[in-house]
Structures are given as C-alpha cells and as structure tokens.
Amino acid sequence: MKELKLFGPFGNLGYGGVSEEVWERTMAWKPDVIFQQGTSSDPGPGYLGTGKCYADRAGIKHDLEKMICSALKLEIPFLGSLGGGGGNEALDWNLEIIDEIARENRLKFKAAVISSEVDKEFIKEKLRKGARAKIVDPHSKLPEYLTPKMVDESKVIVSQMGPEPLMKALDQDVQMVLTGRANDTSLPLAIALKKGFPKGLSLQMAKVIECSGWAVLRKDHILFPSLDPQKERFKSVTGIISHGVFYERRDPNRPEYMPGGHLDITRAKWEQMEAGTTKASGGVWVDDPYTVKLEGVKMIGYRTICVAGMRDPWLISKVEDGSYLKMARETAVKKISEAGIPPEDYQIYYKVYGWKGVMGDLEPETKITSPELGFIIDVIGKTPEISRSVCMFARLQLLHLPYPGRLTTAGNVAIAFSPSDIYVGETYVFNIWHLLPLEGEEKYKIFKTRIVKFPRTGKGDMK
Amino acid sequence: MMEEKGKKTVNILDLVSILRSKNAGPLYLGFDLIFKDQKGYELGKKYITKKMIAGLYKIPEERVADLIPYDPGMGIKVTITRSAISGDPEDMDVYGSQQHVPLLGIELPRK
Numbered sequence: 001m002k003e004l005k006l007f008g009p010f011g012n013l014g015y016g017g018v019s020e021e022v023w024e025r026t027m028a029w030k031p032d033v034i035f036q037q038g039t040s041s042d043p044g045p046g047y048l049g050t051g052k053c054y055a056d057r058a059g060i061k062h063d064l065e066k067m068i069c070s071a072l073k074l075e076i077p078f079l080g081s082l083g084g085g086g087g088n089e090a091l092d093w094n095l096e097i098i099d100e101i102a103r104e105n106r107l108k109f110k111a112a113v114i115s116s117e118v119d120k121e122f123i124k125e126k127l128r129k130g131a132r133a134k135i136v137d138p139h140s141k142l143p144e145y146l147t148p149k150m151v152d153e154s155k156v157i158v159s160q161m162g163p164e165p166l167m168k169a170l171d172q173d174v175q176m177v178l179t180g181r182a183n184d185t186s187l188p189l190a191i192a193l194k195k196g197f198p199k200g201l202s203l204q205m206a207k208v209i210e211c212s213g214w215a216v217l218r219k220d221h222i223l224f225p226s227l228d229p230q231k232e233r234f235k236s237v238t239g240i241i242s243h244g245v246f247y248e249r250r251d252p253n254r255p256e257y258m259p260g261g262h263l264d265i266t267r268a269k270w271e272q273m274e275a276g277t278t279k280a281s282g283g284v285w286v287d288d289p290y291t292v293k294l295e296g297v298k299m300i301g302y303r304t305i306c307v308a309g310m311r312d313p314w315l316i317s318k319v320e321d322g323s324y325l326k327m328a329r330e331t332a333v334k335k336i337s338e339a340g341i342p343p344e345d346y347q348i349y350y351k352v353y354g355w356k357g358v359m360g361d362l363e364p365e366t367k368i369t370s371p372e373l374g375f376i377i378d379v380i381g382k383t384p385e386i387s388r389s390v391c392m393f394a395r396l397q398l399l400h401l402p403y404p405g406r407l408t409t410a411g412n413v414a415i416a417f418s419p420s421d422i423y424v425g426e427t428y429v430f431n432i433w434h435l436l437p438l439e440g441e442e443k444y445k446i447f448k449t450r451i452v453k454f455p456r457t458g459k460g461d462m463k
Numbered sequence: 464m465m466e467e468k469g470k471k472t473v474n475i476l477d478l479v480s481i482l483r484s485k486n487a488g489p490l491y492l493g494f495d496l497i498f499k500d501q502k503g504y505e506l507g508k509k510y511i512t513k514k515m516i517a518g519l520y521k522i523p524e525e526r527v528a529d530l531i532p533y534d535p536g537m538g539i540k541v542t543i544t545r546s547a548i549s550g551d552p553e554d555m556d557v558y559g560s561q562q563h564v565p566l567l568g569i570e571l572p573r574k
Binding site for chain 1 (some may be wrong): 481485519528534536547549551
C-alpha cells in the first residue's frame with residue numbers, strides 16, 4: 001500500500017461538529033478508514049465509576065450512525081473506542097445504540113468488540129507473583145506502587161489498550177473494531193501498522209489526529225490536509241503542533257507513551273505546504289518495557305449539593321477572614337451529631353465562587369474583589385440518607401447562622417433552588433493510575449475479544 | 464511585539480498566541496505557552512524558569528515537574544503536580560483548564 005488516508009471525524013464521540021458539506025467533501029476524498037475515540041479519563045472519575053458516558057445518547061447515536069453508514073458504504077473499516085470511562089457497562093450501552101442503528105438502517109455487519117475492564121484477580125495474582133505496578137507520575141496523594149488492597153477498593157479498573165489487540169481483531173472477517181478504554185492513538189495506529197507503515201511515523205500521525213482530523217500516511221512522511229476551512233488548527237504547522245503535540249502531555253518531545261514504547265519527535269520535521277497542508281516526518285518509536293496503564297476508581301460515598309449566593313458586604317468580609325464558614329461548619333456538625341449522625345459518616349466541603357473557588361491553594365489573589373459570592377455546599381455521606389440529612393443541616397447553618405452582629409436575621413444567603421438540596425448520587429475518586437507490566441500473551445489476554453453480528457438476534461450472541 | 468516607551472520588560476500576553484492550562488493526566492497540570500514568533504520564543508526560552516513558575520504560583524520548586532521547550536512548535540510546556548487529583552472532592556477544576564492565570568503576570572526582559 002503506497003498511502004493510507006485516515007479520517008477521525010469528531011473531537012469526541014457524541015459531540016458532533018462536522019458539517020454536511022465537510023462530510024461530503026471528506027467522502028469524496030475517499031478515506032481508507034474512519035476512526036473515532038469515545039473514551040477518556042479527562043472528564044474525571046465519575047464516568048468510569050457510574051458507567052455513564054460523558055456524551056448523551058442522541059449525540060452518540062448521531063455520530064455513530066454517520067460513521068457506520070459511511071464506512072459500510074465506502075467498504076472501509078471503522079475503528080472506535082466506546083463508553084466514556086471505558087468500563088463494560090458503558091461499552092454495552094453503546095452496543096445497544098449500534099444495534100438500533102443497524103435495525104433502523106437495515107444494515108448487516110460484523111464487529112470485533114474488545115473490552116478493557118480488567119479482572120481484579122488477574123492483577124492481584126500478578127502482584128502476588130512479584131509484579132510491581134508503578135504510578136504513572138509520582139503524586140503525594142497516591143501510593144507509588146499498586147497494592148492488592150487498592151485493587152479491592154476499586155469499583156472498576158480498566159486498562160488502556162495499545163494497538164495490538166485491535167490489530168489482532170482486524171485479522172478476523174469484521175467490518176468494525178469496537179473497544180472499551182483505549183489510547184486514542186491506538187485506533188489510527190492499529191490500521192497503519194496493519195498496512196505495514198513504520199511505527200514511529202505512524203504514531204506521529206496518530207498523535208496529531210487522535211482527537212479528529214485527516215491524514216495521508218506515506219512511507220516516509222505524513223500529510224495533514226485541512227478539509228474543513230472552519231477549523232483553524234488544521235491550517236498551519238503551529239495549529240497542528242499546539243493541538244497535536246502539546247495538548248494534555250508533559251513532554252512535547254515525547255508526546256505519547258504507549259504499551260511497549262513511546263514516540264520521540266525531538267528531531268521531527270514539520271513543514272507548511274500550500275493550501276494549509278502540513279507535511280511531517282521524523283517521528284521515532286522508542287521501545288520501553290511492555291506495560292499497560294490501569295485506571296481505577298473507588299466510591300467514597302453519596303453526594304448531595306446545595307447552591308447559594310451572598311451579596312451583603314459585611315457578611316462577605318466575614319467569609320474572607322474565615323470566621324463565617326468556620327462557625328457555619330462547627331454549628332452544623334453539632335446539630336448533625338445531635339441528630340445521631342457521627343462525624344466519620346460524612347464530609348462537608350464549602351466551595352466558594354469568588355473566593356478561591358477555581359484555583360484553591362494556587363490562587364494568588366489575597367482579597368475578595370467580587371461584590372457577590374457563590375456557594376456550593378458539597379456533602380459526601382456514607383449513605384444516600386446521611387448525605388441528604390447532612391446537606392440539609394449544612395444549608396440551614398449557611399442560611400440562618402446566628403453570626404454575632406449580623407443584621408440579616410431573615411437569611412444570610414440567597415438559596416438558588418427549590419427544593420434547595422440536589423441529590424447527586426454515587427461519588428468516585430481515581431485510586432489507581434499505575435502501569436502494570438505484562439509478559440508474552442498477556443497483552444492480548446487482558447482484553448476480551450468477541451465477535452458480534454449486528455443486528456443482534458438476542459442477548460445470546462453477545463457471549 | 465508591542466513597544467512601550469520606557470518599559471524595559473515585555474508582558475507575556477504580547478508574545479503568545481496560546482496560553483492555557485489543561486490536565487496532563489489527572490495527577491498533573493500542564494501549561495502551554497505557544498509564542499507568536501521566533502523572537503518572543505527565544506525570550507521565553509531564555510528567561511522562563513522553574514523558579515519563576517514556582518514563584519508565580521507560590522509553590523515549592525519541586526512541584527514544577529517539567530519545563531520543556533519544543534522548537535518546531537515555538538512553544539514551552541510547563542507541568543506541575545495538581546494539589547488535588549482531578550475529580551476529588553477538594554478539586555474544583557476537573558479538566559484543569561482555568562489554572563493558568565498567574566502566568567499572565569510573566570514579564571520578560573526585551574533582550
């Protein structure tokens with residue numbers, strides 16, 4: 001194959017954003033593959049924890065329908081990662097949408113589905129046998145090495161997939177490969193490697209268009225054409241580099257770490273061609289030990305929040321000196337104890353917009369400069385009932401705190417909603433962000449591949 | 464580059480086309496300073512240090528994990544450890560996209 005034309009339509013699965021005109025132009029350009037990333041850890045631990053996607057159903061269905069119909073029409077493969085945090089529940093929810101698309105459009109196709117949720121016993125067994133899973137980047141709030149206890153505490157653990165399981169799946173007679181959590185780059189990289197292009201150059205290409213874009217991959221260089229004049233970032237070398245190389249990474253010289261190696265673009269060349277096309281080359285693949293990144297979340301309780309605002313300047317001055325919220329908290333804790341809920345069963349966080357609400361301890365401003373403050377009372381309780389009760393007491397004390405000297409005896413804050421308290425539900429934090437070394441066939445076995453025929457005839461063919 | 468009479472320094476806003484913060488994984492925050500031209504980029508490379516970043520954020524210098532220039536992109540990438548992990552109850556910026564403001568105070572010598 002002399003060249004491979006790749007198309008990644010959407011910034012994120014479900015977010016849309018490609019006009020009909022650009023879509024038609026791209027189809028006439030005749031891509032050899034369509035790929036789409038739909039997993040991320042960026043929206044935080046809540047999605048992996050709850051098994052929900054960060055995009056909604058209508059958006060996801062629209063994007064999947066567009067890609068699947070076009071790929072089948074052009075008789076080219078579609079590779080997609082599905083399911084937000086990437087756990088099995090969200091992956092299956094996406095498969096139901098695909099099934100609906102197949103039925104509604106009277107389409108028949110076969111897909112390899114590769115899940116990325118990792119069996120906890122597999123990890124613990126490896127740790128017992130002496131494997132050391134080190135944290136990706138050192139951080140004071142997480143242990144340097146993964147322990148079996150952390151594995152047990154996790155609700156869900158996914159492993160970020162490299163291109164290998166996808167390449168293996170492409171060997172089978174399928175029109176699509178659908179994965180759970182995967183490196184965004186794994187999707188375009190898998191097809192490029194499958195077609196025999198060099199690894200370093202292929203990863204350089206994949207890194208630039210992982211979050212959407214167009215690429216023409218050749219033996220010794222890549223072209224990044226812009227088929228959408230509205231998208232500034234595809235029109236210049238600086239746009240390509242600021243988006244594709246700098247974004248969300250620590251080292252622009254080594255912008256992508258994969259299982260088994262990383263990309264080095266220290267000596268890469270980026271040239272501006274005519275009509276906004278960028279020509280690139282020089283990306284080098286550097287071998288590393290084969291590890292997969294594990295992402296795990298644990299539940300810390302149930303959340304209820306309350307939103308309120310403050311406008312009185314004297315009260316605001318008491319928030320600034322710290323005394324108001326200290327008294328509000330202490331009074332609330334006392335009332336909550338009297339109601340029979342011990343302090344170890346909940347946490348109250350007062351988040352104040354207008355006073356370190358965005359930057360916390362990184363905030364350089366030392367005075368409140370805003371005429372009003374916004375409060376979010378954020379309660380994490382051991383049970384849903386405790387969470388609700390604690391939020392109610394915390395809200396009452398924020399509203400009616402008998403702060404000495406106040407004139408506002410009818411209320412110290414403006415409550416935004418009725419009902420005032422909003423029950424949010426299960427709340428998660430990241431507790432695993434570690435690299436698990438794998439040996440030999442483990443790189444395939446850790447991910448489970450199954451072939452699914454769409455439309456599905458029933459639950460039976462899911463197995 | 465705008466020239467102000469009598470001013471010996473130039474503010475970063477006159478030099479960059481992109482200045483932003485974003486998660487670099489949930490444990491780190493990355494800052495991207497993409498310069499408009501080679502001259503500005505050279506000033507940035509010469510004068511922006513880990514010590515300067517630590518001073519602007521009032522954090523220990525050890526928390527500034529990386530400060531790495533990339534010549535082909537005329538950009539400097541700075542990375543610090545996050546105070547709270549993304550999505551923790553103590554965290555208020557899941558995507559880390561509003562943490563760049565102290566960098567607006569960077570003043571660089573003109574030469």
